[in-house]
Amino acid sequence: MAPSAAGEPAPMHVPAASKASTVTASVLHGPRDLRLERRSIEEPSIGELQISIHTTGICGSDVSYYKKFANGDLCACMPLSLGHESSGTVVAIGPQVTGFKLGDRVALEVGIPCGQCGICRQGRYNLCKRMRFRSSAKSVPHFQGTLQERINHPAVWCHKLPDHISFDAAALLEPLSVAIHAVNRASPTPGSSALVIGAGAVGLLTAAMAKQSGCSTVTIADVDQGRVDFAIAKGFATHGYVVPRALSSCSSIYGGSSSSSSSGTSTPVDGVMTPASTLSMRSQFDYAKSLAADMLSLTTTSNPTFVDDEDDGVNVTFECTGKEVCMHTSLYATRAGGKVIMVGMGTPVQTLPMSVAHLREIDILGIFRYANTYATGIRLLSARGVLPCLDDMVTHRFKGLENAHGAFELASRTVDDEGNLVLKVVIEA
Template sequence: MPQNNLSAVLYGINDLRLENTSIEEPDDDEVLLEMGCVGICGSDVHYLVNGRIGDFIVKKPMIIGHESSGTVAKLGKNVKNLKIGDRVAVEPGIPCRKCNFCKEGRYNLCQDVVFCATPPVDGALRRFYKHAADFCFKLPDHVSLEEGALLEPLNVAVFACKRGGIGIDSTVLILGAGPIGLVSLLVAKAMGANKVVITDLIESRLAMAKKLGADATYLLQKDKSEKDVVADIHAIFGDAPNRTIEASGAQASIRLSMLVTKPGGVAVLVGMGAPEVQVPLLSALCNEVDIRGVFRYANSYNDALNLVASGKVNVKPLITHRYKLEETKQAFETSRTGADGAIKVMIHCK
């Protein structure tokens, strides 16, 4: 096995370095992976630019990256579910498995979760990385390592659509056509939603949404009144949507999710923005709009994998740029600036 473990290490704000780190030995219940692909997430860019997300602060050098896939290179002695050479997608959060949240199956709410590339935990953007074997999902032969890495954001969308109770009677508005908004569109469609409309401020993203199967798109204009935007969206649906997925985290968008949703409907909040925002809560409660938060995901990796493996969801068009591990800095710059219509930037580690 080559001893080079080139790794992308974030030292602080705008200080990302490529350096060799030691190859870790897998514990009894872990596998060592030769990393295949790592996608850049908005949170990775956020740590690079701001050095923190809420209470999670980069205080010491941290290896970045959590949307990942790889090939099993070494097995811990208790591992039974995988063998050397298996290609896997990595679910990046390892819960304690012992608390009530874990036992109830809501392990995303575990207070002791160890989540890849969330300070102070190192991430997966390196040649070799070890991970809990039961949080590695074997990829069928026809599913690529790139698709394996994309299961992580897809999983967020699967969980959000489940939280929203999306089905054949759903008319869905998705606010924000970034990667999470776009995968939410794919999943809502796969779950049988009757109509899906997506909004954004950027025309090129809406063009991608159209390509991915949106029934309609709506270009948000900053100078338009909230009331007019609500009326425009209701006109597109011929009614109010009964499900809204907020995927941007912007205050204007969170407000819209509560104002535009049909009385008795559900607004699912996925986007993470400022810690405090001003929202029309009275309108939401008078209309009995259920507001449901989404924090990462739980018990949905297999569903995301099945959607891709069965062909019900095609995530490949989301990848707009590909880089080698040695080109990590350029990859992050592309992702940060959104250059050339960047949606999902993929780094190949091998």
């Protein structure tokens, strides 16, 4: 250390502490326990941008955390800010960030992989074991979500938006990415037929992407008439099927009218005591087979009793609900040599008619989130007319984080108090 002019050692240089400010955040502390809190936010660090959040869409996983403080097997163990379908504006730029300027509008890709493991190097970073995903309880401490006034986020996972893409559509790039990834996994050939089970936001976007990929017929099915009507009216699918609610209740699908004893056996069938669980499963399979036939009858001129004809069925089925009976229906609805893509995550352990897949060589493919999709999504939204208008999917908007509770309550419903369709609820700054 060089001496000072006075012969004393020169003072050691200490970097100035980064400036911190506070922001308002909507924070979940337990089931339905949302609180507004003030949180400290530092200036963006190396490689980061600070984003003023404009729009956040409410996802089904967010609703699950809101209701149960858990999503499937993931249980929150500390306060968690929700939200991961988001867009906003750059308000500060950290060191070593290039290609951005203040005021840039961006969509946020909120899963941050390690970037170093073998799976990341293969480009399948969505499967990274060290992935940190905003508003998920998987990593501890939890990676906080986007229902905050501002967040710092790695610039590499911020995607600049053309001026004509709205903040709402940009927020929907996240579920659109799921749909893009699902169709990429399916790789349908032009002229293929597709079935989409579930007409929520992801199901609608999956149907739209199947159409965009060249599928000549895309049938979408749901228990909700309004969602199916929306899908057809807005051009997301070519055909729609409404599952009768009376049939979709557990009591009628799963043999609720049969007499079973508490010992787990049913009344004799052909002189043989059959386990009640076996009969129940048979009734599930019979129901799913019949349901598949009804769905396919919309697009076929052949005999709808297709299940024994190797040429009948769709080329690819996208199962977007995660329900066991829907997975059964998917297998029965898919033709020999076809594919079933598991998009929805619901029932974690399922009993399936696997012989259908074995004997007909049906490929069952899973998807988990997405990888390398945002640029594709932005190009599709920029090419006007290629996809239906994503802004039309936003049926309800809530202004300000203080109204998050009402937004989550509405997002858990299919119709509002006036009987209007609830499809995508967003919270705007």
